[in-house]
Amino acid sequence: MVKEVYVGGLGCVSALGKGVGIQLEKLIAAESGLGNLSLFDTNHQVVVGEVKHSTREMADMLGLRSDKGYSRTTVLGLMAAKEALADSGVNPDGLRIGLISATSVGGMDVSEVFFKEYLKDKSKGRLRQLIGHDCGASTQFMEKELGISGFATTINTACSSANNAIMLGARMIKAGLLDAVIAGGTDSLCRFTINGFSSLGILDKDVCRPFDVSRSGLNLGEGAGYLFLHSPEVKTKNIYCSVAGYANANDAFHQTASSAEGEGAYLAMKGAIEMSGFDRNEIGYINVHGTGTPNNDASEGVAMKRIFGDEVPDFSSTKGYTGHTLGAAGGVESVFSILSLYYGYVWPNLNFQNSISEAALIPVTVCRKKTNISGVLTNSFGFGGNCTSLVFKSFKTNKL
Amino acid sequence: MMQTNLYIDGMAGIVSSGHNGTLNAGDEPDYKTYIPDAGLRRRMSRLIKMGVTSSLMAIENSGEGVIEGIITGTGWGCLTDTEKFLVSIYENSERLLNPSSFIQSTSNTIGAQIALMLDSKHYNNTFVHGGSSFECALLDSSLLLSEGKKRLMVGGFDELTPTKSHLFSRMGVWKKFHCGEGAHFFIASASKSKKTIGKISAIEILSKDTPEDEIVERCSSFLSENGLKFSDLQIILNGIDDLSGCFENLNTALLNFKGECGEYPTSGAYGLFRGLNLLSGEKDKRHILIVNRYILDVFTFLLIEKV
Numbered sequence A: 001m002v003k004e005v006y007v008g009g010l011g012c013v014s015a016l017g018k019g020v021g022i023q024l025e026k027l028i029a030a031e032s033g034l035g036n037l038s039l040f041d042t043n044h045q046v047v048v049g050e051v052k053h054s055t056r057e058m059a060d061m062l063g064l065r066s067d068k069g070y071s072r073t074t075v076l077g078l079m080a081a082k083e084a085l086a087d088s089g090v091n092p093d094g095l096r097i098g099l100i101s102a103t104s105v106g107g108m109d110v111s112e113v114f115f116k117e118y119l120k121d122k123s124k125g126r127l128r129q130l131i132g133h134d135c136g137a138s139t140q141f142m143e144k145e146l147g148i149s150g151f152a153t154t155i156n157t158a159c160s161s162a163n164n165a166i167m168l169g170a171r172m173i174k175a176g177l178l179d180a181v182i183a184g185g186t187d188s189l190c191r192f193t194i195n196g197f198s199s200l201g202i203l204d205k206d207v208c209r210p211f212d213v214s215r216s217g218l219n220l221g222e223g224a225g226y227l228f229l230h231s232p233e234v235k236t237k238n239i240y241c242s243v244a245g246y247a248n249a250n251d252a253f254h255q256t257a258s259s260a261e262g263e264g265a266y267l268a269m270k271g272a273i274e275m276s277g278f279d280r281n282e283i284g285y286i287n288v289h290g291t292g293t294p295n296n297d298a299s300e301g302v303a304m305k306r307i308f309g310d311e312v313p314d315f316s317s318t319k320g321y322t323g324h325t326l327g328a329a330g331g332v333e334s335v336f337s338i339l340s341l342y343y344g345y346v347w348p349n350l351n352f353q354n355s356i357s358e359a360a361l362i363p364v365t366v367c368r369k370k371t372n373i374s375g376v377l378t379n380s381f382g383f384g385g386n387c388t389s390l391v392f393k394s395f396k397t398n399k400l
Numbered sequence B: 001m002m003q004t005n006l007y008i009d010g011m012a013g014i015v016s017s018g019h020n021g022t023l024n025a026g027d028e029p030d031y032k033t034y035i036p037d038a039g040l041r042r043r044m045s046r047l048i049k050m051g052v053t054s055s056l057m058a059i060e061n062s063g064e065g066v067i068e069g070i071i072t073g074t075g076w077g078c079l080t081d082t083e084k085f086l087v088s089i090y091e092n093s094e095r096l097l098n099p100s101s102f103i104q105s106t107s108n109t110i111g112a113q114i115a116l117m118l119d120s121k122h123y124n125n126t127f128v129h130g131g132s133s134f135e136c137a138l139l140d141s142s143l144l145l146s147e148g149k150k151r152l153m154v155g156g157f158d159e160l161t162p163t164k165s166h167l168f169s170r171m172g173v174w175k176k177f178h179c180g181e182g183a184h185f186f187i188a189s190a191s192k193s194k195k196t197i198g199k200i201s202a203i204e205i206l207s208k209d210t211p212e213d214e215i216v217e218r219c220s221s222f223l224s225e226n227g228l229k230f231s232d233l234q235i236i237l238n239g240i241d242d243l244s245g246c247f248e249n250l251n252t253a254l255l256n257f258k259g260e261c262g263e264y265p266t267s268g269a270y271g272l273f274r275g276l277n278l279l280s281g282e283k284d285k286r287h288i289l290i291v292n293r294y295i296l297d298v299f300t301f302l303l304i305e306k307v
Helices: A020-029 A055-061 A072-088 A108-120 A135-146 A161-174 A191-199 A263-276 A294-308 A326-343 B038-043 B046-062 B079-091 B099-103 B109-118 B130-146 B162-171 B212-225 B241-248 B267-278
Strands: A006-014 A047-049 A097-102 A151-155 A180-187 A223-230 A241-250 A283-287 A375-381 A386-394 B002-019 B069-073 B123-127 B151-158 B179-189 B198-206 B233-238 B254-256 B287-293 B299-305
Touching: A006 A020, A006 A072, A006 A180, A006 A326, A020 A326, A055 A072, A072 A097, A072 A108, A072 A135, A072 A180, A072 A223, A097 A135, A097 A161, A097 A326, A108 A191, A108 B079, A135 A151, A135 B130, A151 A161, A151 B123, A161 A180, A161 A223, A161 A241, A161 A326, A161 A375, A161 A386, A161 B130, A180 A326, A191 B079, A191 B099, A223 A326, A241 A263, A241 A326, A241 B123, A263 A294, A263 A375, A263 A386, A283 A326, A294 A375, A326 A375, A326 A386, B002 B046, B002 B130, B002 B267, B046 B079, B046 B109, B046 B151, B046 B179, B069 B109, B069 B130, B079 B099, B079 B162, B109 B123, B109 B151, B123 B130, B130 B151, B130 B179, B130 B198, B130 B267, B130 B299, B151 B267, B179 B267, B198 B212, B198 B267, B212 B241, B212 B287, B212 B299, B233 B241, B233 B267, B241 B254, B267 B287, B267 B299
Parallel strands: A097 A151, A097 A180, A283 A375, B069 B123, B069 B151, B233 B254, B233 B287
Antiparallel strands: A006 A223, A006 A241, A180 A223, A241 A386, A375 A386, B002 B179, B002 B198, B151 B179, B198 B299, B287 B299
16 A cells, blocks of 8 residues: 655646646736636626637647647646646656546537537538547547556546546555556536526626625636646656545535535545644645635535634635636646645635625635645535545655 | 455346337336435436436345445436537527526436435545446445445446437447447445345456457456456356457357447446346356447456355
8 A cells, every 4th residue: 555645747727827837927926817708609798717729729739630629628638637747757658657537528619519510400510529529538538648558537526526536546546556647627618518507697797706795606717737646656856745635525415506504515624634634723725616606605614614613724716816617626726726835825815805694704815925834725516516625735855 | 457345235227228229118117116206306317317216226225224435437428418408508599598407417417316315425426438437436436445435336327318329320330339228326345245246356447449359368367367267257248249259269158248238338337237147156157257348448347256
């Protein structure tokens, strides 16, 4: 049994830009990536966190063949996963490296184009466009492009997907099944989710205001975030931290809504902290799920109060930077949490003014330097009551 | 190859197969018995009803006991609801859409619905990796048991919708393959009990690029890694019609099961169900090898045994 699982590489693309460096820069500058939707036409008035490159442009940057169509989810995922692998400095040859990827929309952006034609005439629509529809197809393509073959799988537990991918990656390394795992998630904006969240009445027409009393919904985002997880035997250029705790629990309350007492969130946070061995007051920063919907933030806030009492650590939702990237959220936000831990900052919760009544909590509102953080917690919760929390622990000896 | 310790205490399933993209009427349970709430039943797609019902039937089969995790696999996901919502976007020009089908379109709907019905706040995960979705769910389950959980529910399910069937016939899939769909659930424990039907001892997932003519050889090494030869097997359950000729030459009993369940990404769950039902526990021939592949996806091997 491997005792510790390290994070030796990071990769991220979001509305803040392409690459981990630009994420860090914009997080420090408190500069949001939210704006108008330009990727496709819709009747909805929405604010989104869009990656400012077309799918074709990104495919070209990655050197992918130009005669093939790629789903946006695949291209975003490959971009971030490649960065994480390169950042580790590891040569995959001879190592058992797995890819555990999360996605909730898969190739939906391309399937939508197909369906529009198909609905008019059942003999129309380019069948090749459907090849990438299944969630697993993006992972299989990424695995091949990354040149790894240890193991591959895809997880979809809606908005908690990527945290589950990271958790499974850590567990497989601990069990000795793999030497390293590229784990995280990817999701692109598409009509399906914009219309879906709009039909639920939980899209804010303005910028989202997580944990603010005036919050009225989320902004959708897109992107990808991956971690290069490895056993101590695999030598990487750098070690950012270790994966010290994780827990997956179900709220078992409602298909889409969270319970008032935040039972699922409570169990996930509690489980992850207990496993990490940290005392509750040793958690230096929490990257909360904080979507900006009235229900999520109230429920998550109550769960935090249940765990931390009156001493809730510095926390923020970074959805005001990137929007809610759905199946990728746990990947993107794990990267943000690790950047907090590694570089010693707490990220501001953009657009916050007044705290909510259910849990009078005040998030971090300005970017602040905070050295000596020893542990950070990150939450991702999804439809179906799926809640997963992760705790990352600093790897001090390597920091100086 | 991963060695596993999954003792199956209960199982149940619903399956149907057919030809040329049309399913024969399969044996379906009376969903009312398992989902008495008429409103809830009406909102559920066929796949959700099949999945939830087979999970409850598996519990019935296994007897009482706490379920400490629900792990599911589905390659296609909740297609009916996905199609329904996608069509409504275009037909209603994005206006006044009913969110029900959006809510039920995510692949974790069934695992979540089961958690709701059982009030299970435990581990809950869903794999969506094409033809190895179910096998990945088994792998996760095996890890969970080795980490200390005692009893889990693991299932695989996919539905063939009229649209999927039509698109596959346009692609020419049904010229070569049987169509099918199914939902199967298993109650897995960390140790043997009076209820144990059989044990899953090892799992292998091979790349979809593995040449088909190497599969028999790869089966042979999979068996030898587990201390076995083909002649030690009670029977081989083969889900790859193209390979039936190769397996016939081995002088081991053979059952080609794909005609019974058809092609769907989690057809491996049917293979497992079929295999566990066949385990005879004959002396010296306690093992069954299940070989499967969903269309052109990865190859999967399961080794099960009577314990």
